[in-house]
Amino acid sequence: MLSQLMEGWIDEHGHPVMPVQLIGLEDPIVALIDTGFNRELIVYEEHSQQAQLVIESESVSVLLADGSQEEFLRTEGVIEWFGEPRRVDILVIPGQAPRKGRWQIGTQLLRDCRLEIDFRERSVKLSRHV
Amino acid sequence: MSLSMVYWFQHKGGFMAEFKSKIDRQALREIADKGQAIYDRLVKEKGLEEKYFGLYIVINVDTGEYVLGKTILEASDLAKEKFPQSRRFHAQVGVPTYA
Numbered sequence: 001m002l003s004q005l006m007e008g009w010i011d012e013h014g015h016p017v018m019p020v021q022l023i024g025l026e027d028p029i030v031a032l033i034d035t036g037f038n039r040e041l042i043v044y045e046e047h048s049q050q051a052q053l054v055i056e057s058e059s060v061s062v063l064l065a066d067g068s069q070e071e072f073l074r075t076e077g078v079i080e081w082f083g084e085p086r087r088v089d090i091l092v093i094p095g096q097a098p099r100k101g102r103w104q105i106g107t108q109l110l111r112d113c114r115l116e117i118d119f120r121e122r123s124v125k126l127s128r129h130v
Numbered sequence: 131m132s133l134s135m136v137y138w139f140q141h142k143g144g145f146m147a148e149f150k151s152k153i154d155r156q157a158l159r160e161i162a163d164k165g166q167a168i169y170d171r172l173v174k175e176k177g178l179e180e181k182y183f184g185l186y187i188v189i190n191v192d193t194g195e196y197v198l199g200k201t202i203l204e205a206s207d208l209a210k211e212k213f214p215q216s217r218r219f220h221a222q223v224g225v226p227t228y229a
């Protein structure tokens with residue numbers, strides 16, 4: 001059995017983060033690993049436009065941490081995941097990405113992975129066996 | 131207008147261009163409202179949550195047709211095949227989407 005590894009870090013706000021390369025964008029974008037988010041990936045509309053993701057009339061109702069509900073546009077894209085292309089479910093936040101805005105990686109994207117967060121060492125490791 | 135101002139508008143102004151959102155939030159809300167109403171009816175009339183808890187559902191909000199899949203992408207693929215070019219509402223049966 002082969003073990004694959006992706007690495008991230010603990011950012012300046014104390015959040016576990018990891019770079020994600022969305023196919024269609026030049027550079028990876030830093031994403032927050034959010035175990036409170038139960039789909040795959042959230043990106044900003046600005047990046048979805050740049051990556052030329054196909055937008056159709058698809059909506060998902062999302063419960064936010066403050067108890068409010070918001071509707072997100074839903075689409076799909078391809079990311080580089082453990083060195084291979086992987087088609088993923090994407091929710092799109094309307095508008096431009098804030099300067100320090102993070103994408104969000106959710107638990108559905110992590111479902112076949114082991115996540116290790118070491119806050120003392122400020123390290124994040126995501127592994128899976130194939 | 132001076133040459134330096136022309137340069138500024140052509141070269142710097144481009145970076146300052148305002149981002150234009152193409153997402154129609156009102157339309158998204160309408161899809162979600164219609165989709166949720168159909169979902170609630172399926173729960174009440176067909177016992178959706180008892181029978182299919184945890185599966186992913188995609189609803190065509192204009193016809194009421196729906197598909198179920200074990201994963202988000204499986205449900206999405208089935209929906210595109212069964213009702214392409216439609217307005218679709220996505221959910222997980224019995225599990226709210228949290229973020």
